[in-house]
Amino acid sequence: MNxxxxxxxxxxxxxxxxxxxxxxxxxxxxxxxxxxxxAANEYANLSGELKASGASFPxxxxxxxxxxxxxxxxxxTINYNATGSGTGKKQFGEGLVDFAxxxxxxxxxDGVAPGSFLYVPTVAAPxxxxxxLEGVDKLQLSPETxxxxxQTDIKTWNDPAIAxxxxxxxxxxxxxxxxxxxxxxxxxxxxxxxxxxxAGSTWKLGSGDTVAWPxxxxxxxxxxxxxxxxxxxxxxxxxxxxxxAKATGLTYAAIKNKDGQYVLPSLEGTTAGLEGAExxxxxxxxxxxxAGASAYPITAPTFIIVKPSYDDANKAQLVKAFLKFLLTDGxxxxxxxxxAPLPANLKEKALAxxxxxxx
Numbered sequence: 001m002n003x004x005x006x007x008x009x010x011x012x013x014x015x016x017x018x019x020x021x022x023x024x025x026x027x028x029x030x031x032x033x034x035x036x037x038x039a040a041n042e043y044a045n046l047s048g049e050l051k052a053s054g055a056s057f058p059x060x061x062x063x064x065x066x067x068x069x070x071x072x073x074x075x076x077t078i079n080y081n082a083t084g085s086g087t088g089k090k091q092f093g094e095g096l097v098d099f100a101x102x103x104x105x106x107x108x109x110d111g112v113a114p115g116s117f118l119y120v121p122t123v124a125a126p127x128x129x130x131x132x133l134e135g136v137d138k139l140q141l142s143p144e145t146x147x148x149x150x151q152t153d154i155k156t157w158n159d160p161a162i163a164x165x166x167x168x169x170x171x172x173x174x175x176x177x178x179x180x181x182x183x184x185x186x187x188x189x190x191x192x193x194x195x196x197x198x199a200g201s202t203w204k205l206g207s208g209d210t211v212a213w214p215x216x217x218x219x220x221x222x223x224x225x226x227x228x229x230x231x232x233x234x235x236x237x238x239x240x241x242x243x244x245a246k247a248t249g250l251t252y253a254a255i256k257n258k259d260g261q262y263v264l265p266s267l268e269g270t271t272a273g274l275e276g277a278e279x280x281x282x283x284x285x286x287x288x289x290x291a292g293a294s295a296y297p298i299t300a301p302t303f304i305i306v307k308p309s310y311d312d313a314n315k316a317q318l319v320k321a322f323l324k325f326l327l328t329d330g331x332x333x334x335x336x337x338x339x340a341p342l343p344a345n346l347k348e349k350a351l352a353x354x355x356x357x358x359x
Contacts, residue, residue: 043325047075048318054080054088054101056222057187058302060243060337061123062101065330069322076318082222086110086184086209092117092305099319103186103302104209105284117305118357119283120323121350123331123339124274126265127191127298128245128252130230131237133157133174139253140165140262143198143297146255149237150178150195151205152214157235165256179229179238182219184209190288190300191239197289198258198297224248239298242266243338257297258289269296270340277301279346283353309358316359323354 059082066078083091085102092100093111105119106112129141136157141149145161148154154161158171181188192207205211213219218233220226226238227248242265245252254262263269270287272295277287287299304323310316327350331341342350 043069043073043076043321046073046318046321048314049077050079050098050315050318050322051096052078052080052099052101053083053091053097055085055103055186055302056082056224057103057125057241057300058101058123058339060247061334061339064333064337065326068330068333069325072325073321076322078322084181084183084222085186085189089305098310098315099304099306101302101304103300104189106305112305116307118308118353120304120306120353121283121285121342121346122302122304122326123334123341124270124287124299124301125339126242126270126296127187127194127239127300128242128250128265129237129255129298130227130240130245130250130252132230132234132251133172134234135172136169137251138169140256141253142256143195144202147195147199147203149176150180151203152176152178152216174235177229177233177236178213178217179226179233179236180213180217180219181221181226183221186302187223187239187241187300191298194288194298246338255297257293257295258291259293259295261293263294263296265296265298267335267338267340269294270299273297273299274340274343274346279349283346283349285346306357308356311359313359316357320354320357324351327351327354
C-alpha cells in the first residue's frame with residue numbers, strides 16, 4: 001500500500017478514536033462527527049450495492065476512493081472489477097454493471113447504445129514507457145523512435161535511432177522485447193492515439209482499444225500484466241500507467257514532447273498537459289501530445305460512464321453520491337496513488353454532469 005495512503009488511514013483512525021474519547025465526556029448535545037453538510041452527515045444513511053467494471057488504468061485510484069467512501073457510507077458496497085475498458089463498456093451495454101470505467105471513448109462497436117450513457121471525467125495520469133535494460137537507468141525517446149520500437153522496425157537497443165536520442169549513453173545490442181495489452185484497453189487506445197498524433201506517418205498500426213501488434217511481441221492482461229512482462233524480461237519495453245509502474249519498481253523513459261523537450265512522466269507534467277486540453281460538450285477531452293515545455297506528452301484521461309436514468313431510484317442515488325464524493329473529497333486522494341486531480345473548471349462540469357442522473 002502507498003505509504004501516504006497508509007498514513008492518511010492511520011491518522012483517520014487516531015481522529016476517530018479521539019472523537020470517541022471526547023464523546024465520553026458526557027456532552028449529550030454534541031454534534032455527530034463531521035461538520036454540517038460534511039461527508040459523514042451526507043452519506044451515512046445510504047445503503048445498497050453497486051457493481052462496476054472497466055479500465056485497469058485508474059484502478060488504484062478507484063479502489064482508494066471506494067475504500068474512503070466506505071468509511072463515510074458503511075452500508076454501501078461498491079465492487080469495481082478492473083477488466084479493461086473494452087470489457088467494461090461491453091458489460092455496461094449489456095446491463096451487467098451499474099457504471100463502467102473507460103480510458104477510451106465509446107464507439108458504435110462497443111455495444112453501448114447511443115444516448116444510453118454520460119461521460120464523467122475522474123482523474124488523469126501519465127502512461128509511462130517502462131523498460132528493463134541492464135546498465136541503462138536513463139533513456140530518452142522521440143515519438144518517431146518510439147513508434148519504430150513498438151511496431152518492431154527497431155529490433156535492438158543500440159539501434160542508431162535510439163542512439164541519436166541518447167547522445168553519450170552506451171547502449172547494449174540487447175534484443176528489444178515489446179510488451180503490450182492483450183485485452184481491449186483504453187491504455188492501448190490512448191498510447192496508440194498518441195503515436196498516431198506525435199509520430200505521424202511513421203506509425204503504421206493505427207489506434208484503438210486493440211491493434212494488430214506484430215507476432216514477435218508479447219501481450220499481458222491489464223496494466224499489471226504488461227508491468228510484469230517488463231519486470232521479468234531484460235530488454236523489454238511496454239506502456240504502463242505511472243501508478244502500476246511505480247508499484248512494480250519499473251524504470252521509465254523521458255519522452256520528447258511537442259515543444260521538443262524530453263520529459264519524464266510525473267503528476268506535474270500531467271497537470272501541464274491537462275491545462276491545454278480542449279473539453280467537448282459531452283465532457284470528453286484529449287490531453288495527448290499537448291503543447292507546453294513541461295507537458296508530459298502521453299497524458300491520458302479516464303472516465304466513468306453512467307446511465308442518464310436508472311430504473312431503481314436508490315441505485316441512482318448511490319451512483320450520484322459515489323461520484324459526488326469522488327469528484328470532491330476523493331480528488332484529494334489522487335496524488336497519493338500517482339494520479340492528477342481534475343482542473344477546477346472540468347471538475348465543476350463533471351459535478352454538473354452527475355446532477356443530470358435521474359432515477
